[in-house]
Each structure stands twice: as structure tokens, then as C-alpha cells.
Amino acid sequence: MITRRTLLKTAAAAAATTVIPAPAIAQSSKKITFLTWNIIDQKELIEGWIKRFQSTRPGVEVEWLDKKGPDFGPFYQTQLTAGTPPDVINTQGALGLEYAAQGALLDLTPLFAKEAAVKNRYDANYLGNWVYEGKNYMVPFYITKTLLFYNKPMFAKADLAGPPKNFDEILAFAQKMTSGEASSGFITLNFDWLYWPLFAMNGVELVTPDLKKTAFNTPKAAEVLDKLAKATQSNAINKISWTGRWVEPNGAFGAGNIGMLHAHSPAYFFFKGQGSWVTPDTLGVAHMPGNYATPNSHGLGISKGSKNPELAWEFLKFITDNGQASELAERRKLVTGNVAVDQASLTKLAKDDPMVYQVLKTQLEHTDKMTGNWRFGNDSRIKEAFWPEVQSALLGRKDAKSALADADRRMARELTRA
Incomplete structure (x- = not known):
């Protein structure tokens, strides 16, 4: 039986031998793959995002793959071993930290340094859940505690x-x-x-x-x-x-x-x-x-072995900006970690669905008291x-x-x- 420990060891070996190519952003045709964790119920939404993203970027193709929790690790490991990891991945809980520790994820810290406004869109305490050894490896997709x-x-x-x-x-x-x-x-x-x-x-x-x-x-x-x-x-x-x-x-x-x-x-x-x-x-x-x-949140990261890391970063920013994050918040009735979106969403829920509002507002309160979220690799x-x-x-x-x-x-x- 393949264990999570075995998967992570194999992922580390694959990541160690993967070389990031120079980004080919000027190519006429580029493709990235987006791997999500059991969110197939949002097929219409995500396919709409991809269509909009591609419409403003001629020659770009985004392939979406969704896997249930038990299937996610084995699939990702297989792709890492083959040298073809999905470019953008969505993981749950501390799994992203383990992938970061094994060298499978791209360090986002330099990208944040260049685009402080992107980093500032996220709740700092939730964003901090994916900091490993002082480096940012993931951003919030949707958040829970x-x-x-x-x-x-x-x-x-x-x-x-x-x-x-x-x-x-x-x-x-x-x-x-x-x-x-x-x-x-x-x-x-x-x-x-x-x-x-x-x-x-x-x-x-x-x-x-x-x-x-x-x-x-x-x-x-x-x-x-x-x-x-x-x-x-x-x-x-x-x-x-x-x-x-x-x-x-x-x-x-x-x-x-x-x-x-x-x-x-x-x-x-x-x-x-x-x-x-x-x-x-x-x-x-x-x-x-x-x-x-x-916390037990879902994050988004970029595989270190991505052949189009710049395009992957553009896609990650796109799906967590105000427009797309607002759609996800409204359709799934959740909070996203995008501060502006969550504030607006809760204001609307307070009128439209007071019970859900009471539940979700706790997710944005006392985020400095989160525990059980040690940054273990x-x-x-x-x-x-x-x-x-x-x-x-x-x-x-x-x-x-x-x-x-x-x-x-x-x-x-x-x-x-x-």
C-alpha cells in the first residue's frame, strides 16, 4: 500500500531532479495545468474562470484536473516522478508545507516582493499558515478554522x-x-x-x-x-x-x-x-x-517543476483576485482569505442568510489565536x-x-x- 510518507519521499526525489526552465512567456502557445482538491461541484465556475483567463491571453491553454482527497497525493506524486507536475495545485491543511519541505513547490517570496499589493490582498494570519522556514509557498484559496x-x-x-x-x-x-x-x-x-x-x-x-x-x-x-x-x-x-x-x-x-x-x-x-x-x-x-x-484551509501553490512558472503565477493571481474570489465565496458560501472579498461577502450574507453569516464571521475573527498549525515539514x-x-x-x-x-x-x- 502506498503511504503518504512514501508519496512525499518520492515527491522529494522528483523535485530534486527537476530543473526550472527559463520562462517562455513570449511563446505563441503555452499550456498550464490546474490541479484541484475535490471541488468538481464547481465545474461551471472553474471552467468559466479558465475561459476568461484564456480569452485575454491568445495562445494560452489551461487544463483543469480535479482529484478526490485520497487520489490527490498518488496522482501528484506520479506527475512529479514523470517530470510533468501540474503547474498550479490546490492542497488541504499542512500538505502544502510537506511538499514545500520536500522541494516540490516554488518559493513565492520573491514574487510577493515584486508585487506587494498581491500579498496584501490576503489575510496575513491565514497566509502565514503556508510559510515554511521564512518563505511563502502557498496563498489562500478558501479558508476554514x-x-x-x-x-x-x-x-x-x-x-x-x-x-x-x-x-x-x-x-x-x-x-x-x-x-x-x-x-x-x-x-x-x-x-x-x-x-x-x-x-x-x-x-x-x-x-x-x-x-x-x-x-x-x-x-x-x-x-x-x-x-x-x-x-x-x-x-x-x-x-x-x-x-x-x-x-x-x-x-x-x-x-x-x-x-x-x-x-x-x-x-x-x-x-x-x-x-x-x-x-x-x-x-x-x-x-x-x-x-x-x-485551521484546515485550502491553499494554492506553484509546482517548482512548472515549465511556465510566470504564466502559473498569473493564473494564481487571477483566480484569487476580487472578481473570481467573489464568485467562489457567493456560490460556495465560504470565506476566501481575500480580505476585501470576505468583508463584502459577509456584509451581504448578514442580510441574505444570517445563520451562515454567524458561522462564517467566526472564520475571520481572532485569527491570531489559531493553533495546531505548526510549520512542520x-x-x-x-x-x-x-x-x-x-x-x-x-x-x-x-x-x-x-x-x-x-x-x-x-x-x-x-x-x-x-
Whole structure:
């Protein structure tokens, strides 16, 4: 079975042997390829962008390819190995950082230096999520971070007036809304560090500021992990928090018998489609205590092996400028990381769809409190070292201190290799 680790190693080898040719912007015929991550539902929109882009650039051809998440890595790796990587790519989460670390992406820093206005169009904190070793490798395409959704009728039944203000209140509120196996008080997504705000709000740091040493194996972290495990055992925290991925936790919240969901903004559209109970009167939206949130955004980058890097840069700028970004924001009801576009979009949503407005405005607030977004060049390996041990404790298979000690040893090895 091909693993993500294998894909990244192969990508590194391919990138190391790829030479960027001098841009041939004056050629009569030029072609670039645009590879996206599971956005085929926007076929009409993206094909319209390509048509407009080509119409003002005679002789230019843009080929669009879309791959589902599980297929994206193998396809990109194959193209890197062949020396024909897609020119512009759209990745999710920290994958772009891993490609940057392996040498597969073009450094955009010199381009930003020449065109400061382009860099300034993006929210600085979201843009910073793709800075690796001081260099910019991607720009925002569309952005998300976690927030807290809560079931107002369940809160009212438990005599709870509003969202929790700290970690202990999360657990206490969850316990008050729990009734055996019939209902749980809290559920969270767990992939890509999305659960990390639960630790961050308790002052737990994963690593030292230089990202070189572990910092999480502390009495406080053990206390937090033990509390989460005990809450899970009592069903105050639904076990799907630690075993599901996307469909399972969002579907469980949509069923209407879980009090709180910690997830990023796209979850709203999923569980709203699952739960007839979801209305502006019954769904609450809030930040997690301390305003902590983990981003899981989609970025755009240019392959270092692009044969037309200047044209690829023109296309990247084109699809993130105000015109195209506005279309994406309106059609998909999301925020793009283009500051001007997002401000205008939210102003319109406040009138047209107040519930979506409440959800999306959290994505632009407190962006300085984003956590779980360490700039690791080997993020997948770090997660593989840390998460299984912590998951074992959360599910009662191992005590908290032992789990953290084992995670510490495994993760320290990966940091040393990095």
C-alpha cells in the first residue's frame, strides 16, 4: 500500500531532479495545468474562470484536473516522478508545507516582493499558515478554522444559558446534557490536529517555539488528557470524537442528541443537511474558550517543476483576485482569505442568510489565536507519532501519563529526523 510518507519521499526525489526552465512567456502557445482538491461541484465556475483567463491571453491553454482527497497525493506524486507536475495545485491543511519541505513547490517570496499589493490582498494570519522556514509557498484559496456549534434546545433542557467559557465548563456542560447512551454532551473532529484547542486553552504546548523539541509531556497535559478520557468513558464526550473522521461526528451531531460540536465551518452545511432540527433558533455558534481554533484551509501553490512558472503565477493571481474570489465565496458560501472579498461577502450574507453569516464571521475573527498549525515539514509523521498514543488514552486503553511518555519518545525521534 502506498503511504503518504512514501508519496512525499518520492515527491522529494522528483523535485530534486527537476530543473526550472527559463520562462517562455513570449511563446505563441503555452499550456498550464490546474490541479484541484475535490471541488468538481464547481465545474461551471472553474471552467468559466479558465475561459476568461484564456480569452485575454491568445495562445494560452489551461487544463483543469480535479482529484478526490485520497487520489490527490498518488496522482501528484506520479506527475512529479514523470517530470510533468501540474503547474498550479490546490492542497488541504499542512500538505502544502510537506511538499514545500520536500522541494516540490516554488518559493513565492520573491514574487510577493515584486508585487506587494498581491500579498496584501490576503489575510496575513491565514497566509502565514503556508510559510515554511521564512518563505511563502502557498496563498489562500478558501479558508476554514474550528468553532463551537451547540444545540440550543439541549442547552435549555439542561438549564444552560450559553456556550462554555473555559475547559472545565465544556466538560461540566457536556455532563449535564448526557443521558446514558441516549445523548452526549460534546463531540469533536480529530483529524489534522482539529482537537488541539482543547489542549491549547489549558496552556499545553506541543513543541518548543523553534519546533525542535517536544513540550507537551507535562503534569498539566496529563491532567487534561485524563479529564477527557474520563468524560469519554461517561459518554459526556461521545467516543466518535476519537474514532470518526468527518461523516461520523458531523452525522452524529446532526441527529440532534449531542449538545456541542467542535468542528470547522464546512461542518455546518453537512450536519444541516442531516438534521431537520437545525434552524437559526435551535443552533448556537460560538468560539471555543480562549478563542482558540485550528485551521484546515485550502491553499494554492506553484509546482517548482512548472515549465511556465510566470504564466502559473498569473493564473494564481487571477483566480484569487476580487472578481473570481467573489464568485467562489457567493456560490460556495465560504470565506476566501481575500480580505476585501470576505468583508463584502459577509456584509451581504448578514442580510441574505444570517445563520451562515454567524458561522462564517467566526472564520475571520481572532485569527491570531489559531493553533495546531505548526510549520512542520513532516507534519504527517509527527501526527503518526503523537495521535495513536493520545487516542489510546482517550479511549481508556492506556493511562494518560504512560500515553504522553510514549508519544514523547516517538515524536522526539521524528523531530530529530526533521
